[in-house]
Amino acid sequence: MSKTTIATKPIDGQKPGTSGLRQQTAVFMQPGYLENFVQSLFDAIDPAGKTLTLGGDGRYFNTEAIGTILRMAAANGVARVVVGQGGILSTPAASAVIRTRKTDGGIILSASHNPGGKDGDFGIKYNIPAGGPAPEAITSAIHERTTTISEYHILEEAAPDIAALGEATLGDMVVEVIDPVEIYADLMQSLFDFGAIRDLFASGFTMRFDAMHAVTGPYAKKILEGLLGAPEGTVMNATPLPDFGGGHPDPNPTYAKPLFDLMMSQDAPDFGAASDGDGDRNMIVGRGAYVTPSDSLAVLAANAHLAPGYADGLKGVARSMPTSRAADRVALKLGIGAHETPTGWKFFGTLLDAGLATICGEESAGTGSNHVREKDGLWAVLLWLNILAVRKQPVAEILAEHWAEFGRDYYSRHDYEGVDKPAAEALMADLRAALPELPGRKLAGLTVREADDFAYTDPVDGSRAAQQGIRIFFEEDARAVFRLSGTGTVGATLRLYVERFEPDPARHDLDAQKALAEVISAAGTLADIAGRTGRAGPDVIT
Numbered sequence: 001m002s003k004t005t006i007a008t009k010p011i012d013g014q015k016p017g018t019s020g021l022r023q024q025t026a027v028f029m030q031p032g033y034l035e036n037f038v039q040s041l042f043d044a045i046d047p048a049g050k051t052l053t054l055g056g057d058g059r060y061f062n063t064e065a066i067g068t069i070l071r072m073a074a075a076n077g078v079a080r081v082v083v084g085q086g087g088i089l090s091t092p093a094a095s096a097v098i099r100t101r102k103t104d105g106g107i108i109l110s111a112s113h114n115p116g117g118k119d120g121d122f123g124i125k126y127n128i129p130a131g132g133p134a135p136e137a138i139t140s141a142i143h144e145r146t147t148t149i150s151e152y153h154i155l156e157e158a159a160p161d162i163a164a165l166g167e168a169t170l171g172d173m174v175v176e177v178i179d180p181v182e183i184y185a186d187l188m189q190s191l192f193d194f195g196a197i198r199d200l201f202a203s204g205f206t207m208r209f210d211a212m213h214a215v216t217g218p219y220a221k222k223i224l225e226g227l228l229g230a231p232e233g234t235v236m237n238a239t240p241l242p243d244f245g246g247g248h249p250d251p252n253p254t255y256a257k258p259l260f261d262l263m264m265s266q267d268a269p270d271f272g273a274a275s276d277g278d279g280d281r282n283m284i285v286g287r288g289a290y291v292t293p294s295d296s297l298a299v300l301a302a303n304a305h306l307a308p309g310y311a312d313g314l315k316g317v318a319r320s321m322p323t324s325r326a327a328d329r330v331a332l333k334l335g336i337g338a339h340e341t342p343t344g345w346k347f348f349g350t351l352l353d354a355g356l357a358t359i360c361g362e363e364s365a366g367t368g369s370n371h372v373r374e375k376d377g378l379w380a381v382l383l384w385l386n387i388l389a390v391r392k393q394p395v396a397e398i399l400a401e402h403w404a405e406f407g408r409d410y411y412s413r414h415d416y417e418g419v420d421k422p423a424a425e426a427l428m429a430d431l432r433a434a435l436p437e438l439p440g441r442k443l444a445g446l447t448v449r450e451a452d453d454f455a456y457t458d459p460v461d462g463s464r465a466a467q468q469g470i471r472i473f474f475e476e477d478a479r480a481v482f483r484l485s486g487t488g489t490v491g492a493t494l495r496l497y498v499e500r501f502e503p504d505p506a507r508h509d510l511d512a513q514k515a516l517a518e519v520i521s522a523a524g525t526l527a528d529i530a531g532r533t534g535r536a537g538p539d540v541i542t
Protein backbone atom coordinates (compact mmCIF):
# COMPACT_ATOMS: atom_id res chain seq x y z
CA MET A 1 0.00 0.00 0.00
CA SER A 2 1.27 3.44 -0.73
CA LYS A 3 0.02 6.39 1.14
CA THR A 4 0.58 9.77 -0.45
CA THR A 5 0.53 13.12 1.22
CA ILE A 6 -0.57 15.89 -1.09
CA ALA A 7 0.07 19.57 -0.48
CA THR A 8 -2.99 21.77 -0.57
CA LYS A 9 -4.18 25.27 0.29
CA PRO A 10 -7.27 26.41 2.21
CA ILE A 11 -10.35 26.91 0.07
CA ASP A 12 -12.77 29.67 1.06
CA GLY A 13 -16.33 29.01 2.09
CA GLN A 14 -16.11 25.43 3.37
CA LYS A 15 -18.48 26.27 6.19
CA PRO A 16 -21.24 23.73 6.97
CA GLY A 17 -24.71 25.29 7.00
CA THR A 18 -28.04 24.06 8.39
CA SER A 19 -27.18 20.52 7.32
CA GLY A 20 -23.57 20.02 6.27
CA LEU A 21 -21.52 21.62 3.50
CA ARG A 22 -23.53 22.19 0.31
CA GLN A 23 -22.19 23.57 -2.92
CA GLN A 24 -22.78 23.37 -6.61
CA THR A 25 -21.57 20.02 -7.92
CA ALA A 26 -19.03 21.76 -10.14
CA VAL A 27 -17.50 23.42 -7.07
CA PHE A 28 -17.27 20.05 -5.28
CA MET A 29 -15.58 18.54 -8.32
CA GLN A 30 -12.77 21.10 -8.34
CA PRO A 31 -9.44 19.46 -7.55
CA GLY A 32 -8.91 19.32 -3.81
CA TYR A 33 -12.33 20.66 -2.79
CA LEU A 34 -13.74 17.41 -1.42
CA GLU A 35 -10.31 16.28 -0.26
CA ASN A 36 -9.72 19.46 1.77
CA PHE A 37 -13.04 19.12 3.55
CA VAL A 38 -12.66 15.41 4.24
CA GLN A 39 -9.13 15.84 5.59
CA SER A 40 -10.34 18.71 7.81
CA LEU A 41 -13.11 16.45 9.06
CA PHE A 42 -10.63 13.67 9.79
CA ASP A 43 -8.29 16.10 11.53
CA ALA A 44 -11.21 17.22 13.70
CA ILE A 45 -12.43 13.76 14.72
CA ASP A 46 -9.17 11.74 14.71
CA PRO A 47 -10.51 8.66 12.93
CA ALA A 48 -7.51 6.33 13.45
CA GLY A 49 -8.64 2.84 14.44
CA LYS A 50 -12.31 3.77 14.13
CA THR A 51 -15.23 2.36 12.18
CA LEU A 52 -17.27 4.75 10.04
CA THR A 53 -20.51 4.47 8.09
CA LEU A 54 -20.45 5.91 4.56
CA GLY A 55 -23.07 6.46 1.88
CA GLY A 56 -24.93 9.07 -0.09
CA ASP A 57 -28.21 9.73 -1.86
CA GLY A 58 -26.84 8.55 -5.21
CA ARG A 59 -26.71 11.93 -6.90
CA TYR A 60 -24.15 12.80 -9.58
CA PHE A 61 -20.55 12.56 -8.22
CA ASN A 62 -21.65 10.19 -5.41
CA THR A 63 -19.64 7.19 -6.64
CA GLU A 64 -16.51 9.19 -7.32
CA ALA A 65 -16.71 10.94 -3.94
CA ILE A 66 -17.18 7.61 -2.13
CA GLY A 67 -14.02 6.29 -3.81
CA THR A 68 -12.01 9.33 -2.77
CA ILE A 69 -13.30 9.21 0.81
CA LEU A 70 -12.50 5.48 1.11
CA ARG A 71 -8.95 6.08 -0.10
CA MET A 72 -8.52 9.00 2.30
CA ALA A 73 -10.06 7.05 5.19
CA ALA A 74 -7.56 4.22 4.63
CA ALA A 75 -4.68 6.70 4.52
CA ASN A 76 -5.89 8.31 7.75
CA GLY A 77 -5.88 5.01 9.63
CA VAL A 78 -9.62 4.24 9.69
CA ALA A 79 -10.04 0.56 10.60
CA ARG A 80 -13.31 -0.20 8.85
CA VAL A 81 -15.89 1.55 6.72
CA VAL A 82 -19.44 0.24 6.48
CA VAL A 83 -20.74 1.32 3.07
CA GLY A 84 -24.23 1.13 1.62
CA GLN A 85 -24.37 -1.09 -1.45
CA GLY A 86 -23.42 0.93 -4.51
CA GLY A 87 -22.46 3.77 -2.16
CA ILE A 88 -26.10 4.54 -1.51
CA LEU A 89 -27.73 5.20 1.85
CA SER A 90 -30.76 7.33 2.61
CA THR A 91 -30.02 9.80 5.41
CA PRO A 92 -32.30 8.05 7.94
CA ALA A 93 -30.87 4.66 6.90
CA ALA A 94 -27.36 6.02 7.46
CA SER A 95 -28.40 7.08 10.94
CA ALA A 96 -29.91 3.64 11.52
CA VAL A 97 -26.70 1.94 10.34
CA ILE A 98 -24.53 4.12 12.59
CA ARG A 99 -26.72 3.16 15.54
CA THR A 100 -27.35 -0.54 14.89
CA ARG A 101 -23.78 -1.25 13.82
CA LYS A 102 -22.48 1.08 16.57
CA THR A 103 -20.00 2.75 14.23
CA ASP A 104 -18.01 5.77 15.37
CA GLY A 105 -20.16 8.11 13.32
CA GLY A 106 -20.51 8.37 9.58
CA ILE A 107 -20.22 10.49 6.49
CA ILE A 108 -23.32 11.24 4.42
CA LEU A 109 -23.09 12.60 0.89
CA SER A 110 -26.18 14.57 0.02
CA ALA A 111 -27.55 17.97 -0.82
CA SER A 112 -30.92 16.60 0.24
CA HIS A 113 -33.81 18.48 -1.39
CA ASN A 114 -31.53 20.52 -3.66
CA PRO A 115 -31.49 19.43 -7.31
CA GLY A 116 -28.65 17.13 -8.36
CA GLY A 117 -26.63 16.50 -11.50
CA LYS A 118 -23.70 18.27 -13.11
CA ASP A 119 -25.51 21.59 -12.84
CA GLY A 120 -27.12 20.80 -9.51
CA ASP A 121 -25.80 20.62 -5.97
CA PHE A 122 -23.71 18.21 -3.92
CA GLY A 123 -23.12 18.01 -0.20
CA ILE A 124 -21.34 16.26 2.63
CA LYS A 125 -21.92 16.02 6.34
CA TYR A 126 -20.57 14.18 9.33
CA ASN A 127 -22.85 12.41 11.81
CA ILE A 128 -21.77 11.56 15.33
CA PRO A 129 -21.82 8.07 16.93
CA ALA A 130 -25.34 8.69 18.31
CA GLY A 131 -26.41 8.82 14.65
CA GLY A 132 -27.30 12.49 14.35
CA PRO A 133 -25.81 15.45 12.50
CA ALA A 134 -22.70 16.82 14.20
CA PRO A 135 -23.43 19.66 16.59
CA GLU A 136 -22.05 23.13 16.00
CA ALA A 137 -18.94 22.55 18.15
CA ILE A 138 -17.77 19.86 15.72
CA THR A 139 -18.84 21.58 12.50
CA SER A 140 -17.00 24.73 13.51
CA ALA A 141 -13.89 22.74 14.38
CA ILE A 142 -14.03 21.24 10.87
CA HIS A 143 -14.54 24.65 9.30
CA GLU A 144 -11.72 26.10 11.37
CA ARG A 145 -9.42 23.38 10.05
CA THR A 146 -10.38 24.09 6.42
CA THR A 147 -8.93 27.58 6.88
CA THR A 148 -5.45 26.33 7.80
CA ILE A 149 -5.14 22.98 6.00
CA SER A 150 -1.88 22.40 4.15
CA GLU A 151 -1.96 18.73 3.16
CA TYR A 152 -4.18 15.70 2.86
CA HIS A 153 -3.54 11.96 2.90
CA ILE A 154 -4.79 9.51 0.33
CA LEU A 155 -4.00 5.97 -0.75
CA GLU A 156 -2.80 5.54 -4.32
CA GLU A 157 -4.71 2.28 -4.83
CA ALA A 158 -8.16 2.42 -6.34
CA ALA A 159 -11.08 1.83 -3.97
CA PRO A 160 -12.65 -1.63 -4.13
CA ASP A 161 -15.83 -2.30 -6.03
CA ILE A 162 -18.82 -1.62 -3.81
CA ALA A 163 -21.54 -2.95 -6.09
CA ALA A 164 -21.75 -6.33 -4.36
CA LEU A 165 -22.31 -7.16 -0.70
CA GLY A 166 -19.34 -8.43 1.29
CA GLU A 167 -15.95 -7.37 2.58
CA ALA A 168 -12.82 -6.19 0.82
CA THR A 169 -9.66 -4.49 1.97
CA LEU A 170 -8.12 -1.22 0.99
CA GLY A 171 -4.64 -0.96 2.49
CA ASP A 172 -5.13 -1.96 6.13
CA MET A 173 -8.77 -0.89 6.13
CA VAL A 174 -11.77 -3.17 5.76
CA VAL A 175 -14.52 -2.00 3.41
CA GLU A 176 -17.77 -3.73 4.28
CA VAL A 177 -20.64 -3.38 1.83
CA ILE A 178 -24.05 -3.83 3.40
CA ASP A 179 -27.69 -3.87 2.30
CA PRO A 180 -29.10 -0.81 4.09
CA VAL A 181 -32.66 -1.46 2.97
CA GLU A 182 -32.74 -4.60 5.09
CA ILE A 183 -31.48 -2.88 8.27
CA TYR A 184 -33.97 -0.07 7.73
CA ALA A 185 -36.92 -2.35 6.98
CA ASP A 186 -36.19 -4.38 10.14
CA LEU A 187 -36.20 -1.19 12.20
CA MET A 188 -39.55 -0.13 10.72
CA GLN A 189 -41.05 -3.54 11.48
CA SER A 190 -40.01 -3.17 15.10
CA LEU A 191 -42.01 0.08 15.37
CA PHE A 192 -45.17 -0.43 13.34
CA ASP A 193 -47.96 -2.98 13.08
CA PHE A 194 -47.14 -4.33 9.63
CA GLY A 195 -49.99 -6.88 9.94
CA ALA A 196 -52.58 -4.14 10.38
CA ILE A 197 -51.16 -2.10 7.50
CA ARG A 198 -51.08 -5.20 5.32
CA ASP A 199 -54.78 -5.76 6.12
CA LEU A 200 -55.47 -2.14 5.23
CA PHE A 201 -53.98 -2.59 1.76
CA ALA A 202 -55.72 -5.96 1.38
CA SER A 203 -59.04 -4.24 2.08
CA GLY A 204 -58.59 -2.11 -1.05
CA PHE A 205 -56.98 0.99 0.46
CA THR A 206 -55.07 2.80 -2.28
CA MET A 207 -51.90 4.86 -2.11
CA ARG A 208 -49.27 6.58 -4.24
CA PHE A 209 -45.77 7.20 -2.94
CA ASP A 210 -43.66 9.51 -5.09
CA ALA A 211 -39.97 8.69 -4.62
CA MET A 212 -39.14 11.56 -7.01
CA HIS A 213 -36.38 9.45 -8.63
CA ALA A 214 -34.45 9.85 -5.41
CA VAL A 215 -33.01 7.55 -2.78
CA THR A 216 -36.22 6.21 -1.18
CA GLY A 217 -37.34 4.27 -4.28
CA PRO A 218 -35.79 0.92 -3.28
CA TYR A 219 -36.81 1.35 0.38
CA ALA A 220 -40.41 2.20 -0.51
CA LYS A 221 -40.64 -0.63 -3.05
CA LYS A 222 -39.41 -3.20 -0.56
CA ILE A 223 -41.52 -1.97 2.36
CA LEU A 224 -44.76 -0.79 0.73
CA GLU A 225 -45.04 -3.12 -2.26
CA GLY A 226 -43.00 -5.97 -0.82
CA LEU A 227 -43.61 -6.36 2.90
CA LEU A 228 -46.96 -4.56 3.09
CA GLY A 229 -48.50 -5.95 -0.09
CA ALA A 230 -49.45 -2.66 -1.74
CA PRO A 231 -50.03 -3.24 -5.45
CA GLU A 232 -47.14 -2.71 -7.84
CA GLY A 233 -47.20 0.84 -9.12
CA THR A 234 -47.97 2.24 -5.67
CA VAL A 235 -44.44 3.67 -5.70
CA MET A 236 -44.00 6.24 -8.47
CA ASN A 237 -40.63 7.40 -9.88
CA ALA A 238 -39.02 4.55 -7.95
CA THR A 239 -35.71 4.39 -9.79
CA PRO A 240 -33.05 6.62 -8.22
CA LEU A 241 -31.33 8.74 -10.88
CA PRO A 242 -28.14 10.81 -10.50
CA ASP A 243 -30.04 13.96 -11.50
CA PHE A 244 -33.41 12.91 -10.04
CA GLY A 245 -34.76 12.90 -13.58
CA GLY A 246 -34.08 16.63 -13.82
CA GLY A 247 -36.56 17.31 -11.02
CA HIS A 248 -36.28 19.17 -7.77
CA PRO A 249 -36.55 16.39 -5.18
CA ASP A 250 -38.38 18.42 -2.55
CA PRO A 251 -41.71 16.94 -1.49
CA ASN A 252 -44.07 19.91 -1.45
CA PRO A 253 -47.10 20.97 -3.51
CA THR A 254 -44.85 22.87 -5.93
CA TYR A 255 -42.16 20.31 -6.66
CA ALA A 256 -44.28 17.17 -6.19
CA LYS A 257 -47.02 18.71 -8.32
CA PRO A 258 -48.04 15.60 -10.29
CA LEU A 259 -48.76 13.71 -7.06
CA PHE A 260 -50.37 16.74 -5.48
CA ASP A 261 -52.66 17.29 -8.48
CA LEU A 262 -53.59 13.61 -8.50
CA MET A 263 -54.55 13.79 -4.84
CA MET A 264 -56.81 16.80 -5.53
CA SER A 265 -58.49 15.09 -8.52
CA GLN A 266 -61.48 12.79 -8.93
CA ASP A 267 -59.12 9.82 -9.36
CA ALA A 268 -57.26 10.40 -6.11
CA PRO A 269 -56.20 7.32 -4.15
CA ASP A 270 -56.88 7.25 -0.40
CA PHE A 271 -53.40 8.38 0.55
CA GLY A 272 -50.46 10.13 -1.07
CA ALA A 273 -46.92 10.70 0.15
CA ALA A 274 -43.55 11.76 -1.19
CA SER A 275 -39.97 12.00 0.01
CA ASP A 276 -36.92 14.06 -0.89
CA GLY A 277 -33.48 13.50 -2.40
CA ASP A 278 -31.99 11.79 0.64
CA GLY A 279 -35.18 10.34 2.10
CA ASP A 280 -35.49 12.37 5.28
CA ARG A 281 -38.44 14.61 4.32
CA ASN A 282 -42.05 13.65 3.75
CA MET A 283 -45.18 15.14 2.27
CA ILE A 284 -48.53 13.74 3.38
CA VAL A 285 -51.69 14.26 1.34
CA GLY A 286 -55.08 12.66 1.82
CA ARG A 287 -57.73 12.56 -0.87
CA GLY A 288 -58.39 16.27 -1.37
CA ALA A 289 -56.56 17.11 1.85
CA TYR A 290 -53.00 18.43 2.03
CA VAL A 291 -51.55 18.02 5.50
CA THR A 292 -49.07 20.77 6.32
CA PRO A 293 -45.91 19.39 7.93
CA SER A 294 -46.73 21.33 11.11
CA ASP A 295 -50.17 19.70 11.29
CA SER A 296 -48.70 16.32 10.43
CA LEU A 297 -46.35 16.57 13.41
CA ALA A 298 -49.28 17.42 15.69
CA VAL A 299 -51.49 14.62 14.36
CA LEU A 300 -48.65 12.11 14.67
CA ALA A 301 -47.93 13.23 18.23
CA ALA A 302 -51.61 12.90 19.15
CA ASN A 303 -51.96 9.43 17.59
CA ALA A 304 -48.52 7.85 17.91
CA HIS A 305 -49.68 5.60 20.76
CA LEU A 306 -51.72 3.67 18.16
CA ALA A 307 -48.45 2.24 16.79
CA PRO A 308 -46.70 -0.49 18.81
CA GLY A 309 -43.37 1.36 18.98
CA TYR A 310 -45.02 4.29 20.77
CA ALA A 311 -47.74 2.45 22.70
CA ASP A 312 -46.26 3.59 26.02
CA GLY A 313 -46.77 7.22 25.08
CA LEU A 314 -44.35 10.00 24.28
CA LYS A 315 -41.81 11.59 26.58
CA GLY A 316 -42.06 14.91 24.87
CA VAL A 317 -42.42 16.66 21.53
CA ALA A 318 -39.89 19.00 19.93
CA ARG A 319 -40.31 21.32 16.97
CA SER A 320 -38.13 23.84 15.22
CA MET A 321 -39.03 27.44 16.03
CA PRO A 322 -40.61 28.30 12.65
CA THR A 323 -42.86 25.21 12.88
CA SER A 324 -46.42 26.04 13.99
CA ARG A 325 -47.54 25.65 17.58
CA ALA A 326 -49.99 22.86 16.69
CA ALA A 327 -47.70 20.23 18.26
CA ASP A 328 -47.41 22.29 21.47
CA ARG A 329 -51.18 22.10 21.91
CA VAL A 330 -51.02 18.30 21.73
CA ALA A 331 -48.14 18.16 24.22
CA LEU A 332 -50.06 20.38 26.62
CA LYS A 333 -53.07 18.06 26.50
CA LEU A 334 -50.90 14.95 26.89
CA GLY A 335 -49.08 16.55 29.81
CA ILE A 336 -45.67 16.10 28.20
CA GLY A 337 -42.87 18.55 27.43
CA ALA A 338 -42.88 20.76 24.32
CA HIS A 339 -39.49 21.99 23.11
CA GLU A 340 -38.71 24.74 20.61
CA THR A 341 -35.32 24.55 18.88
CA PRO A 342 -33.55 26.41 16.07
CA THR A 343 -33.98 25.15 12.50
CA GLY A 344 -32.01 22.00 11.64
CA TRP A 345 -32.19 18.45 12.91
CA LYS A 346 -28.87 18.71 14.78
CA PHE A 347 -30.65 20.59 17.56
CA PHE A 348 -32.94 17.65 18.37
CA GLY A 349 -30.11 15.21 19.13
CA THR A 350 -29.51 16.12 22.76
CA LEU A 351 -33.26 16.15 23.53
CA LEU A 352 -33.70 12.68 22.00
CA ASP A 353 -30.60 11.32 23.74
CA ALA A 354 -31.74 12.68 27.09
CA GLY A 355 -35.24 11.27 26.72
CA LEU A 356 -36.82 14.74 26.76
CA ALA A 357 -38.53 14.20 23.41
CA THR A 358 -39.75 11.16 21.50
CA ILE A 359 -41.10 12.82 18.35
CA CYS A 360 -39.64 15.84 16.58
CA GLY A 361 -40.59 17.83 13.53
CA GLU A 362 -39.95 20.78 11.30
CA GLU A 363 -42.28 22.78 9.07
CA SER A 364 -40.00 21.91 6.16
CA ALA A 365 -41.52 18.43 5.89
CA GLY A 366 -39.25 16.77 8.42
CA THR A 367 -40.62 14.43 11.06
CA GLY A 368 -38.87 11.75 13.04
CA SER A 369 -38.50 10.06 16.39
CA ASN A 370 -35.97 8.58 18.77
CA HIS A 371 -35.61 5.48 16.53
CA VAL A 372 -32.79 7.30 14.69
CA ARG A 373 -31.23 10.75 14.96
CA GLU A 374 -32.32 12.14 11.59
CA LYS A 375 -35.70 13.07 10.26
CA ASP A 376 -37.18 10.13 8.44
CA GLY A 377 -39.55 10.39 5.47
CA LEU A 378 -40.71 6.78 5.19
CA TRP A 379 -41.04 6.50 8.96
CA ALA A 380 -43.59 9.34 8.90
CA VAL A 381 -45.45 7.68 6.05
CA LEU A 382 -45.56 4.36 7.92
CA LEU A 383 -46.73 6.00 11.14
CA TRP A 384 -49.54 7.67 9.18
CA LEU A 385 -50.41 4.30 7.61
CA ASN A 386 -50.41 2.63 11.02
CA ILE A 387 -52.76 5.32 12.33
CA LEU A 388 -55.03 5.02 9.27
CA ALA A 389 -55.07 1.23 9.71
CA VAL A 390 -56.28 1.61 13.29
CA ARG A 391 -58.65 4.57 12.91
CA LYS A 392 -60.05 3.49 9.54
CA GLN A 393 -60.96 7.07 8.65
CA PRO A 394 -59.99 9.24 5.69
CA VAL A 395 -57.12 11.67 6.23
CA ALA A 396 -59.46 14.66 5.79
CA GLU A 397 -61.67 13.42 8.63
CA ILE A 398 -58.72 12.81 10.96
CA LEU A 399 -57.50 16.35 10.26
CA ALA A 400 -60.95 17.89 10.81
CA GLU A 401 -61.35 16.06 14.11
CA HIS A 402 -57.87 17.12 15.17
CA TRP A 403 -58.65 20.78 14.48
CA ALA A 404 -62.01 20.51 16.22
CA GLU A 405 -60.25 19.24 19.32
CA PHE A 406 -57.16 21.47 19.33
CA GLY A 407 -58.06 24.39 17.08
CA ARG A 408 -56.37 25.03 13.74
CA ASP A 409 -53.05 26.76 13.29
CA TYR A 410 -53.30 28.13 9.76
CA TYR A 411 -49.78 27.96 8.43
CA SER A 412 -47.74 28.73 5.35
CA ARG A 413 -44.16 29.35 4.30
CA HIS A 414 -43.22 31.74 1.51
CA ASP A 415 -39.79 31.30 -0.07
CA TYR A 416 -38.03 33.95 -2.10
CA GLU A 417 -35.25 31.99 -3.78
CA GLY A 418 -31.99 33.14 -5.32
CA VAL A 419 -32.39 36.68 -3.98
CA ASP A 420 -29.45 39.08 -4.07
CA LYS A 421 -27.46 38.16 -0.94
CA PRO A 422 -26.51 41.64 0.29
CA ALA A 423 -30.13 42.77 -0.17
CA ALA A 424 -31.45 39.81 1.84
CA GLU A 425 -28.87 40.36 4.55
CA ALA A 426 -29.73 44.06 4.75
CA LEU A 427 -33.43 43.19 5.06
CA MET A 428 -32.65 40.98 8.05
CA ALA A 429 -30.24 43.46 9.63
CA ASP A 430 -32.72 46.33 9.36
CA LEU A 431 -35.53 44.22 10.81
CA ARG A 432 -33.25 43.25 13.67
CA ALA A 433 -32.37 46.86 14.32
CA ALA A 434 -36.06 47.82 14.31
CA LEU A 435 -37.11 45.14 16.83
CA PRO A 436 -37.34 47.42 19.90
CA GLU A 437 -39.75 49.79 18.14
CA LEU A 438 -42.09 47.16 16.76
CA PRO A 439 -44.36 46.39 19.73
CA GLY A 440 -47.58 48.37 19.43
CA ARG A 441 -47.21 48.94 15.71
CA LYS A 442 -50.42 48.37 13.69
CA LEU A 443 -50.24 46.77 10.26
CA ALA A 444 -52.93 45.26 8.04
CA GLY A 445 -55.39 45.23 10.92
CA LEU A 446 -52.94 43.47 13.27
CA THR A 447 -51.00 44.83 16.23
CA VAL A 448 -47.45 43.73 17.05
CA ARG A 449 -47.34 42.40 20.61
CA GLU A 450 -43.72 41.36 20.79
CA ALA A 451 -40.75 40.94 18.46
CA ASP A 452 -37.38 39.30 18.94
CA ASP A 453 -34.48 37.46 17.37
CA PHE A 454 -34.73 33.81 18.41
CA ALA A 455 -31.87 32.56 20.58
CA TYR A 456 -31.64 29.08 22.05
CA THR A 457 -29.89 27.51 24.99
CA ASP A 458 -29.79 23.73 24.78
CA PRO A 459 -31.35 22.45 28.02
CA VAL A 460 -29.07 19.41 28.03
CA ASP A 461 -25.58 20.64 27.17
CA GLY A 462 -26.05 24.37 27.65
CA SER A 463 -24.77 25.27 24.18
CA ARG A 464 -26.07 28.55 22.73
CA ALA A 465 -27.30 29.46 19.27
CA ALA A 466 -28.20 33.09 18.54
CA GLN A 467 -29.79 34.92 15.59
CA GLN A 468 -31.92 31.95 14.58
CA GLY A 469 -34.79 33.89 13.05
CA ILE A 470 -36.76 37.07 13.64
CA ARG A 471 -40.13 36.52 15.27
CA ILE A 472 -42.99 38.97 15.16
CA PHE A 473 -45.90 38.08 17.44
CA PHE A 474 -49.26 39.77 16.91
CA GLU A 475 -51.99 40.42 19.46
CA GLU A 476 -54.37 38.46 17.22
CA ASP A 477 -52.70 35.10 18.02
CA ALA A 478 -50.67 35.26 14.84
CA ARG A 479 -46.95 35.15 14.12
CA ALA A 480 -44.53 35.93 11.30
CA VAL A 481 -40.95 34.64 11.23
CA PHE A 482 -38.12 35.73 8.94
CA ARG A 483 -35.03 33.61 8.28
CA LEU A 484 -32.36 33.20 5.66
CA SER A 485 -31.85 29.66 4.43
CA GLY A 486 -28.65 27.84 5.34
CA THR A 487 -28.89 25.14 2.68
CA GLY A 488 -28.87 27.10 -0.59
CA THR A 489 -25.90 27.49 -2.90
CA VAL A 490 -26.84 30.49 -5.03
CA GLY A 491 -27.58 33.96 -3.64
CA ALA A 492 -29.86 33.95 -0.62
CA THR A 493 -33.24 32.39 0.07
CA LEU A 494 -35.53 34.43 2.28
CA ARG A 495 -38.08 32.37 4.17
CA LEU A 496 -41.19 34.00 5.58
CA TYR A 497 -43.20 31.73 7.87
CA VAL A 498 -46.72 32.86 8.79
CA GLU A 499 -49.31 31.38 11.08
CA ARG A 500 -52.55 32.29 12.80
CA PHE A 501 -54.58 30.35 15.33
CA GLU A 502 -58.28 29.72 14.73
CA PRO A 503 -60.22 28.06 17.55
CA ASP A 504 -63.64 28.15 15.84
CA PRO A 505 -64.46 24.87 13.98
CA ALA A 506 -66.86 26.81 11.77
CA ARG A 507 -63.79 28.57 10.37
CA HIS A 508 -61.54 25.54 9.83
CA ASP A 509 -62.28 25.16 6.12
CA LEU A 510 -60.76 28.37 4.84
CA ASP A 511 -58.08 28.55 2.21
CA ALA A 512 -54.80 28.94 4.16
CA GLN A 513 -53.51 31.85 2.05
CA LYS A 514 -56.79 33.72 2.59
CA ALA A 515 -56.86 32.96 6.30
CA LEU A 516 -53.32 34.30 6.51
CA ALA A 517 -53.73 37.27 4.18
CA GLU A 518 -53.40 39.90 6.92
CA VAL A 519 -50.31 38.29 8.44
CA ILE A 520 -48.72 38.00 5.00
CA SER A 521 -49.49 41.61 4.26
CA ALA A 522 -48.24 42.84 7.63
CA ALA A 523 -44.99 40.91 7.25
CA GLY A 524 -44.51 42.13 3.70
CA THR A 525 -44.91 45.74 4.79
CA LEU A 526 -42.73 45.39 7.88
CA ALA A 527 -39.77 44.04 5.95
CA ASP A 528 -40.54 45.74 2.63
CA ILE A 529 -40.08 42.35 0.99
CA ALA A 530 -41.14 43.49 -2.48
CA GLY A 531 -38.88 46.54 -2.43
CA ARG A 532 -35.85 44.71 -1.02
CA THR A 533 -36.06 41.59 -3.16
CA GLY A 534 -37.52 43.14 -6.28
CA ARG A 535 -40.01 40.28 -6.34
CA ALA A 536 -43.76 40.61 -6.67
CA GLY A 537 -44.31 37.36 -4.77
CA PRO A 538 -42.67 34.22 -3.44
CA ASP A 539 -41.21 31.51 -5.70
CA VAL A 540 -42.50 28.66 -3.58
CA ILE A 541 -45.43 28.51 -1.19
CA THR A 542 -45.81 25.53 1.10
Ligand code: VG1
Residues within 6 Å of the ligand: 018, 019, 111, 112, 113, 114, 276, 280, 281, 320, 343, 344, 345, 362, 363, 364, 366, 484, 485, 486, 487, 488, 495
Ligand atom coordinates in the same frame (compact mmCIF):
# COMPACT_ATOMS: atom_id res chain seq x y z
C1 VG1 B 1 -33.91 23.68 5.43
C2 VG1 B 1 -35.13 23.56 6.31
C3 VG1 B 1 -34.76 22.92 7.63
C4 VG1 B 1 -34.08 21.57 7.38
C5 VG1 B 1 -32.90 21.75 6.44
C6 VG1 B 1 -32.27 20.44 6.05
O1 VG1 B 1 -32.96 24.52 6.03
O2 VG1 B 1 -35.71 24.81 6.53
O3 VG1 B 1 -35.92 22.78 8.41
O4 VG1 B 1 -33.65 21.01 8.57
O5 VG1 B 1 -33.33 22.40 5.24
O6 VG1 B 1 -33.20 19.59 5.46
P1 VG1 B 1 -32.78 26.06 5.61
O7 VG1 B 1 -31.62 26.56 6.40
O8 VG1 B 1 -32.58 26.07 4.14
O9 VG1 B 1 -34.06 26.73 5.97
V1 VG1 B 1 -32.69 18.56 4.22
O10 VG1 B 1 -33.95 17.46 3.91
O11 VG1 B 1 -32.29 19.65 3.04
O12 VG1 B 1 -31.37 17.83 4.93
Ligand code: CO
Residues within 6 Å of the ligand: 091, 112, 113, 276, 277, 278, 279, 280, 281
Ligand atom coordinates in the same frame (compact mmCIF):
# COMPACT_ATOMS: atom_id res chain seq x y z
CO1 CO C 1 -33.39 15.81 3.01
